Amino acid sequence: MRAATDEYLFDPPRVVSDMTTPFGTIPAEAILEGDATDAYFERTHTTLESAGKNPDVVAEITADQFPTGEFEVWTGIEDVATLLEGRNVDVDALPDGQLFDGGPVLRIEGPYLEFAELETSLLGFLSQPSGFATAALEARVAGPDSLVLSFGARHVHPSITATVERAALLAGLDGFSHVAAGDVLDREPGGTMPHALMFCFGEGNQAEAWQAFDEAVPVDVPRIALIDTFWDEVSEGLLAAETLGDRLDGVRIDTTSSRRGDFRHIVREVRWELDARGYEDVDVFCSGGIGPDAIRTLRDVADGFGVGSYITDAPSVDFSLDIVEVEGEPVSKRGKLSGTKQVYRTPDGGHHVALADRDGPEGGDPLLEPLIRNGEVVREFDLEAASERCLADAETVGFDE
Structure with missing residues (x-):
């Protein structure tokens, strides 16, 4: 290996004295x-x-x-x-x-x-x-009758998010989450609430968080309650259904793989308990490390999926x-x-x-x-x-x- 003081094997690195774009991207x-x-x-x-x-x-x-x-x-x-x-x-x-x-x-x-x-x-x-696009198509064919959304914008540089979301749409995915990419592609982004919203209201105040969301966002935004923040998914899912009633379109489980256990069993249990109480019209959505294998495993018990890193890590x-x-x-x-x-x-x-x-x-x-x-x-x-x-x-x- 050459010493630091030796001549460069190829050419000395070009010194860039001035960035022409605020985030260091190529103009x-x-x-x-x-x-x-x-x-x-x-x-x-x-x-x-x-x-x-x-x-x-x-x-x-x-x-x-x-x-x-x-x-x-x-x-x-x-x-x-x-x-x-x-x-x-x-x-x-x-x-x-x-x-x-x-x-x-x-x-x-x-x-x-x-x-x-x-x-x-x-x-x-x-x-x-x-x-x-190839990875997105793999997710699409894994759940041909499921709602599949692209959630991967957070894993790439913001300058290429429209490229990611366009590839996802081309492969047949039903939508994406990124606002600026929606402006570029002339499409409305999707998405409802993160765990941060739930944390801002605090444990024991989940119903208040869902009610505040329902009152604040436009009526054309689906009411999808995040149900795995503080309590088990069944408890929060039933509370969301009781809180919003007919206004609740679905629940989302974003349980990380680190504590997921048998994810299919969790989803089936949520579905069962909602159905048992008359909430058959409430859809169940899954996100968090979802790929084609997970979609195939869950597609008969869940209605939709958010796929992120599987696409962006392709x-x-x-x-x-x-x-x-x-x-x-x-x-x-x-x-x-x-x-x-x-x-x-x-x-x-x-x-x-x-x-x-x-x-x-x-x-x-x-x-x-x-x-x-x-x-x-x-x-x-x-x-x-x-x-x-x-x-x-x-x-x-x-x-x-």
């Missing part, structure tokens, strides 16, 4: 201008310009070269279109919300220096949102961008496949990769479609349509079966 201008990049792309640009080289290339973004049997959700493409708009390139890509399993998800054709320094941002726009999809053709000639690095490709969905849900100038599989629909032509975006983006596509394709390919 949009830096992304659009190509400054949000890895340093070696800047040096590649300098080198090629100095050498007078700027070949026409075909570059493809892939996660796996061949199908693996593990489908993932493709999203983030709208941001990619914004980044590449106005540049001298043609781009083809999968539709937003499409599931993929090997082969290219996006293709760029044009002079290399048109997009060389954008690679870092391009992959970032795609990798993390696709991971969020691994990013490991996309890479590789040149596969230079000046019309196929090329590739070791371990990658050369040549311009197309991917297909067959009626039985198969995912196929083939060279673009060859015939595809019988009955297969090509999935890479025009996104940009001569720098102009030629595709419209619609979240509802993307969500419908995602759920339909998940059924076609048997996602997470």
